[in-house]
Amino acid sequence: MNAIEIRDLEFRYLGSKKPSITVPYFSVSEGESVLITGKSGSGKSTLLQCINGIIPHIMNGTRRGETYIFGEPVSKARLPNISRTVGTLLQDPERQVMNYRVEEEIVFAPENFNLDKDTILQRMEDAIQGVAIESLRGRETTKLSGGELQRVALASVMSMDPRILILDEPTSSIDPEGTREIFKFLKNEKGKRTIIIVEHKVERVLPFVDRIVVVDNGRIVLDGPTDRLIEEAHNLIDLGVEIPSHILIANKLGIRASGIDEVRRIARERGMIPHERARSNGGPVAFRAEVSVSYNKNFRLAAELACRAGTIHAVMGRNGAGKSTLLKGIIGFIDKDQAAFSVSMDVEDKKLRNPEMRVAGRYLGFLPQSFDLMLINNTVEKELNYSKKVRKLNGVDELIENLKGIFSLSDYAKSDPLTLSQGQRRRVAMAAMLASGAKIILMDEPTSGQDYMHKQNLGREMAQLKGLGYTFIIVTHDSRFVYEFADWVTVLDFGKVVLQGTPESVFSKSEYYGVVPPSEFVLRYENEQLAS
Amino acid sequence: MNSLLVELISWLIFFFGVGAPLYLIFAAIGIRGFKEITSYEPYNTLLYRINPIVKIALSITVMIVAAITIWWIGAFLTIAILASYLDLKNGKRKLVIGMLFVVSTVVGTSWGYAPFVTSSILSIAFPGYHPVVIWAWPSYFSIMGYQPQLTLQAVEYGLQISFRTSSIMMSALLLVMTNTPSQILRTLHKISIPDSVIFSLMVGMKSIPMVFTYLDESIKIQMMRGLGSRHSRFLKPFYMLIGGIHAIVPTIIHLLRGAKDIAISADTRGFRATKKRSYVEDIRFTRTDYYAVIIIVAILTTAGVAILLGFGRTIPYVT
Numbered sequence: 001m002n003a004i005e006i007r008d009l010e011f012r013y014l015g016s017k018k019p020s021i022t023v024p025y026f027s028v029s030e031g032e033s034v035l036i037t038g039k040s041g042s043g044k045s046t047l048l049q050c051i052n053g054i055i056p057h058i059m060n061g062t063r064r065g066e067t068y069i070f071g072e073p074v075s076k077a078r079l080p081n082i083s084r085t086v087g088t089l090l091q092d093p094e095r096q097v098m099n100y101r102v103e104e105e106i107v108f109a110p111e112n113f114n115l116d117k118d119t120i121l122q123r124m125e126d127a128i129q130g131v132a133i134e135s136l137r138g139r140e141t142t143k144l145s146g147g148e149l150q151r152v153a154l155a156s157v158m159s160m161d162p163r164i165l166i167l168d169e170p171t172s173s174i175d176p177e178g179t180r181e182i183f184k185f186l187k188n189e190k191g192k193r194t195i196i197i198v199e200h201k202v203e204r205v206l207p208f209v210d211r212i213v214v215v216d217n218g219r220i221v222l223d224g225p226t227d228r229l230i231e232e233a234h235n236l237i238d239l240g241v242e243i244p245s246h247i248l249i250a251n252k253l254g255i256r257a258s259g260i261d262e263v264r265r266i267a268r269e270r271g272m273i274p275h276e277r278a279r280s281n282g283g284p285v286a287f288r289a290e291v292s293v294s295y296n297k298n299f300r301l302a303a304e305l306a307c308r309a310g311t312i313h314a315v316m317g318r319n320g321a322g323k324s325t326l327l328k329g330i331i332g333f334i335d336k337d338q339a340a341f342s343v344s345m346d347v348e349d350k351k352l353r354n355p356e357m358r359v360a361g362r363y364l365g366f367l368p369q370s371f372d373l374m375l376i377n378n379t380v381e382k383e384l385n386y387s388k389k390v391r392k393l394n395g396v397d398e399l400i401e402n403l404k405g406i407f408s409l410s411d412y413a414k415s416d417p418l419t420l421s422q423g424q425r426r427r428v429a430m431a432a433m434l435a436s437g438a439k440i441i442l443m444d445e446p447t448s449g450q451d452y453m454h455k456q457n458l459g460r461e462m463a464q465l466k467g468l469g470y471t472f473i474i475v476t477h478d479s480r481f482v483y484e485f486a487d488w489v490t491v492l493d494f495g496k497v498v499l500q501g502t503p504e505s506v507f508s509k510s511e512y513y514g515v516v517p518p519s520e521f522v523l524r525y526e527n528e529q530l531a532s
Numbered sequence: 533m534n535s536l537l538v539e540l541i542s543w544l545i546f547f548f549g550v551g552a553p554l555y556l557i558f559a560a561i562g563i564r565g566f567k568e569i570t571s572y573e574p575y576n577t578l579l580y581r582i583n584p585i586v587k588i589a590l591s592i593t594v595m596i597v598a599a600i601t602i603w604w605i606g607a608f609l610t611i612a613i614l615a616s617y618l619d620l621k622n623g624k625r626k627l628v629i630g631m632l633f634v635v636s637t638v639v640g641t642s643w644g645y646a647p648f649v650t651s652s653i654l655s656i657a658f659p660g661y662h663p664v665v666i667w668a669w670p671s672y673f674s675i676m677g678y679q680p681q682l683t684l685q686a687v688e689y690g691l692q693i694s695f696r697t698s699s700i701m702m703s704a705l706l707l708v709m710t711n712t713p714s715q716i717l718r719t720l721h722k723i724s725i726p727d728s729v730i731f732s733l734m735v736g737m738k739s740i741p742m743v744f745t746y747l748d749e750s751i752k753i754q755m756m757r758g759l760g761s762r763h764s765r766f767l768k769p770f771y772m773l774i775g776g777i778h779a780i781v782p783t784i785i786h787l788l789r790g791a792k793d794i795a796i797s798a799d800t801r802g803f804r805a806t807k808k809r810s811y812v813e814d815i816r817f818t819r820t821d822y823y824a825v826i827i828i829v830a831i832l833t834t835a836g837v838a839i840l841l842g843f844g845r846t847i848p849y850v851t
Contacts, residue, residue, distance in 0.1 A: 080805030095793035100712035112802035361756035391758035
């Protein structure tokens with residue numbers, strides 16, 4: 001029997017003219033692992049919601065056709081009963097976890113099912129061991145890192161012992177170590193239950209799935225074994241799928257190897273290696289900051305950062321290494337009654353020491369991870385003109401017009417920013433920040449939760465802005481993005497700068513500090529040569 | 533009195549009523565302070581050991597007593613609950629934050645009512661009403677809706693209303709600061725509160741501290757973008773208020789997007805799967821709880837006696 005079967009399904013959200021998903025037929029066998037991918041807004045999450053019963057039980061819209069879970073129609077079952085069979089892990093653990101302690105979160109579902117105490121405790125133990133979170137026992141969920149929290153959320157789903165496990169972009173908002181642990185779990189679970197995973201990091205998931213499904217524009221456009229990824233690599237890039245560099249090379253070489261070492265060996269034998277990436281040396285040092293933050297006896301950050309004009313400077317490192325603290329320290333977002341902190345900076349020939357935010361804001365722009373919080377005006381036009389209005393800036397009209405062009409916002413000038421798509425909102429927020437007149441731009445995890453196409457767009461925009469004299473400091477875990485677009489990398493560990501240099505020089509030594517080099521780098525360089 | 537002096541004092545009183553609560557909320561308490569008094573922190577003192585049912589009963593009792601008795605009984609309850617904050621983790625700090633919050637509520641609410649309340653209402657509220665005039669406003673203050681004179685009874689009327697809310701808020705915060713959402717879920721489920729109500733409360737408890745985090749971030753970004761950059765630091769609380777108002781819509785939208793995920797998270801993990809719910813950790817009724825119940829009964833009895841002695845204030849205060 002199929003674990004999942006979909007027949008003649010079509011769903012459109014309320015107010016939408018076009019169906020968000022149309023699936024004539026789709027099935028998944030019991031024990032099979034399936035990767036679903038595609039660009040943001042393609043219909044992947046809608047497809048998942050049709051499987052786990054969110055559609056039609058929570059989401060409103062027009063639906064026809066049916067999804068069957070082990071032969072039972074989803075529309076006729078109660079959602080809590082569907083959840084006895086289908087476990088769902090959401091994208092953002094901060095939004096999924098609702099209890100205070102780790103154990104409370106894990107037993108939430110078995111308690112809901114009114115299981116007896118011994119069974120609940122056994123389920124909790126199994127889940128804790130299955131997801132390898134013994135070290136998190138007794139911890140408060142509010143004090144866990146993103147990766148730890150996601151594993152707690154996963155354990156809480158596993159405590160239901162679901163026959164079907166759905167993972168909706170489980171690693172999109174967590175660090176590389178958390179990602180590694182999730183994939184380790186996937187490896188262990190493969191074959192034990194039916195797994196459906198939606199993920200942009202195709203490269204990392206591929207070894208743990210039997211099949212790949214690509215969704216585009218509300219339809220399944222590819223459904224087959226993982227080998228199809230190699231055959232269709234170039235078409236899939238156009239569909240916004242992040243294809244690993246070594247698979248693109250394998251495709252060019254006409255070989256069916258999918259392992260990076262094998263592809264590298266053959267590519268080198270045939271003299272086909274990725275070209276060297278051009279890096280900007282930039283002009284003179286445009287920004288220098290010395291930041292010291294001491295939260296308590298356990299954590300102290302002391303770091304110096306120097307950026308040349310017209311470059312992209314990436315700050316990387318493990319979770320808790322101090323990356324976001326460094327960024328917050330520079331812009332003065334740290335509460336003085338929470339931590340002892342000081343910052344001194346040289347910017348535009350000025351020396352500033354512990355400047356107020358409104359003073360620092362003349363030189364520095366900041367794009368937070370939750371960029372929606374920036375959008376306070378009711379039209380895009382007003383959002384872009386906000387700094388001009390409150391700072392009484394002169395001569396920025398041309399800049400604002402240019403930004404509208406660069407970020408393709410002219411057509412939305414009268415729209416409410418909060419009603420736009422995620423990609424559009426991100427562009428409005430970025431343009432609004434640049435319109436403040438600041439030339440040093442700090443960005444916290446700008447690629448988090450974004451698909452390959454959006455990341456590429458962001459990288460291109462930043463590259464274009466570099467040419468206009470903007471300097472970027474970005475905190476990110478995305479090695480591939482850094483390798484493709486950054487000019488300089490700083491790696492932090494335990495609050496100290498441990499590596500600095502071009503991406504090529506940093507990635508040769510960074511794995512020790514939790515920064516995994518991207519496959520293009522591995523293909524291009526012999527690690528041992530760089531290390532020497 | 534010199535008319536210039538009258539003008540000066542009148543405007544000082546006006547700005548005190550408007551500015552003091554804003555200053556207390558944005559400068560003295562701050563967003564971090566609000567976050568502290570709306571979040572649970574683990575600790576093991578008496579207040580943390582009391583059964584949540586008892587704390588809910590206390591909140592309801594305080595609400596009833598504050599509503600039906602004279603203002604100073606509400607004030608006494610507020611002070612008593614505030615004093616109990618010393619038993620909390622970082623008790624002194626939470627007591628200070630709580631006091632600032634009470635003062636801002638009392639000043640803001642009293643000043644929001646006292647100058648506007650008419651003598652016809654006061655004569656209903658105070659049988660045998662003989663106005664005791666504290667201050668006579670300049671005549672043009674009537675444009676703002678002010679009555680010609682501020683009376684002692686009008687201030688008392690304002691205090692009556694403010695202490696109704698402050699005591700209830702303090703006791704509700706006590707519940708939130710000393711219990712995890714799952715403890716409250718268990719408790720409410722046991723006393724057969726509908727699941728939809730319980731779920732709303734859980735989402736609220738999870739969201740309130742986040743509201744302050746998001747507001748804080750949004751206001752700081754506005755400051756970086758230039759909000760208040762052309763004015764004195766002295767006006768910073770005023771610009772924080774403007775920033776806070778601007779931040780409300782993006783914060784709510786951000787939270788609503790999150791709330792949908794919380795609903796999905798609960799429903800896909802069997803919430804409401806069965807009528808009964810089992811618990812790994814049961815909440816027991818201990819001797820401490822019985823003592824707390826005795827206190828609740830004492831409060832209710834005192835309220836009854838107060839009403840019999842003529843200190844009841846129910847019908848006139850129709851707000």
